[in-house]
Amino acid sequence: MKHLIAIALLLPHLILGQYSITGRFSPPEDYKVVLLYKSNPTVSKYINSAEIQKDGSFKFELDSTVTRGIYKIVYAVPQEDYNFDVIYSGKEDIELTFNPETGVSFLKSFENKLLSSYANSMSRITQSIGEYYRKGSKDTTALRAIFKIQRETQDSFEKAAKGTIALDLIKANKPYIPKTYVDLKAYLNLLKTHYFDAIDFSNKTLQSSSLMEAKMLNYVFGMTASTEDETKAYIENTDALWRAMASASLEVKRILLVDLWQQMVDLNKEEVANYIGESYLMDIAVSLNDQRLLNGLIVFKDTSLGNEAPDFSFNVTKEGKTGNRNLSELKGYKNYIIVFWNSNCSHCLDEIPKLHDFYKTFQKDSVKIIAIALEDDNSRWEDLIVDYPEFINIYGKGKWENTIAKRYGVRSTPTYYVLDKDKRIVSKPEHFDALEEWFTTD
Structure with a gap:
């Protein structure tokens, strides 16, 4: 009974505090929080978050529910662009440093340090091969020696990684290594031909990394x-x-x-x-x-360049009468500018007046502007469009769910499309300056 009581008292500590991932980000003022995800082949599972301290340090406590595998540490948004992999073996603490210029360095963790050492070693050998070819050397013995070192280095790291998650990654990174001398052109062709030889696309570890x-x-x-x-x-x-x-x-x-x-x-x-x-x-x-x-x-x-712009209908009021028109029915203009904007968008409120001023520089009947405001509420829009009577002003009810916006794949405002006289898309400027440049550059 005493033994059972002792185990019962000890169990919470075993569950709550097995191992940890600690580290330091620099410069510390650039980071606020880091997120930890368990990587899986098709989806990542959120594990925890940790605040970045003033000195750039952070810590994840890993209990027994955190199993071995590939994990991702996310440090900024968008998450898919700002993250790096960490191997967790379930047997050791991990300590690292991160700097956006130099990347991640592991101070503690056999598997992660082994993988980093492998990458550095193979990179140096690749540099030696590149240097050999750049110099135009004719010493074939020297090149064969480099290939031999490359082969032996690969083998030694695979042996050192036996039984680890890192082994799958090291084996998958194995380059094609010629057994004898080859000239540069042949070497490059062989690298390309055999590029995927070592990669097993059905391997779960590789899929998770x-x-x-x-x-x-x-x-x-x-x-x-x-x-x-x-x-x-x-x-x-x-x-x-x-x-x-x-x-x-x-x-x-x-x-x-x-x-x-x-x-x-x-x-x-x-x-x-x-x-x-x-x-x-x-x-x-x-x-x-x-x-x-x-x-x-x-x-x-x-909505790719060269395609006819997706057609849509809109209401036009003329001489007190409102009628329905289609984009395809507009005629008589050399170009058409479609701009999607929003009355609460600061960039739009900066660019739409510029667009209006730019419009005034065109010859009469040269360009027509269709301004589609993606709105949830039209109260402010009605006040603003008074300043742009020359535009075809369209109220895009539903904002991102607006039918026209969805047909054009609009995800942000302002978004521009330039059409030719036949309504074919000829440019998709990312901002007003690019739009202006397209029209003013021969």
């Missing part, structure tokens, strides 16, 4: 020659990626390809983004019954 995403982006964007047609190269690399991840689930393919699609969208590579959507993501969205993704892909395609 950021490795697959990093490898994907490095391949698609990095494995292109400067002389290649960029769009064609990105498409070919995407096709190779698709073939390589055949063993992955649809959910994992969706995550990776959505990320790649978004990268292309952000870089204004619309042709590549639409290729990814039409060739792969739309079918995945249908299979997974992901209507939100499917609609997003369709809206982006419909």
Whole structure:
């Protein structure tokens, strides 16, 4: 009975205080809070949050419910951009430092330090290979020696990581290593051909880490020659990626390809983004019954450069009479500017007057502006549009849920579209200055 009582008294302490993740962020004034998530192949589970102290320090207490695996520490928003991976073995404390310039460094934790050491060691060897080729050396023995060191380094780290989570990551990072001398062109071709050889896209550890995403982006964007047609190269690399991840689930393919699609969208590579959507993501969205993704892909395609702008109707009041018109029915203008704005948006209240002044510089009947205010309440909008009688002013009831806004994929205000005389989209300026530049640059 005494032993049972002792165990009962000790149990809460075992549950509440097993191990911890501690660290220090610098500069400390740039950070307020950090979040801890358990990474899983398709979704991350929130674990806890910790305040950043004045000296930049933080601490996560990990009880027995926190199991071994890959975790993410999030330090800013958007969360998907500002985070880093941490391996938790369930057997040790973790201590780290983080600086946005130098990244994360691990002071305590066998697995994390081992993985960092591996990355640094292989990076130095890669630099040696690059230096060899840059110098144009003809010493084939020296290159074979470097390849031998690279092979031995890979093997030694795999042996050291045996039985750890880090092993999967180290094995997946294994580069292609020639067994004999090869010239630069052949070496680069071999690296590209064998790039995905070591990556098991069905591996749960890899799916939970950021490795697959990093490898994907490095391949698609990095494995292109400067002389290649960029769009064609990105498409070919995407096709190779698709073939390589055949063993992955649809959910994992969706995550990776959505990320790649978004990268292309952000870089204004619309042709590549639409290729990814039409060739792969739309079918995945249908299979997974992901209507939100499917609609997003369709809206982006419909509002890509060169496409005819989605039509919509609006009311026009003339000489005291109100009638219904469609965008497609407007005629007689060289260009049309569609601007989505909001009467409570500070950027809009700065840019809409500039747009109005800019409009006055055009020749008569050269440009028509359709200003769609995405509003929840029209009281302020009615007062403001008095200053812009030359615009076609449309009250966009429902704000983000407004039908026109959804057809154009509007997620922020102001959002601009420039159309030609045939209502085809010719520019999508991100702000007024870009709009002005488009019209004033030959």
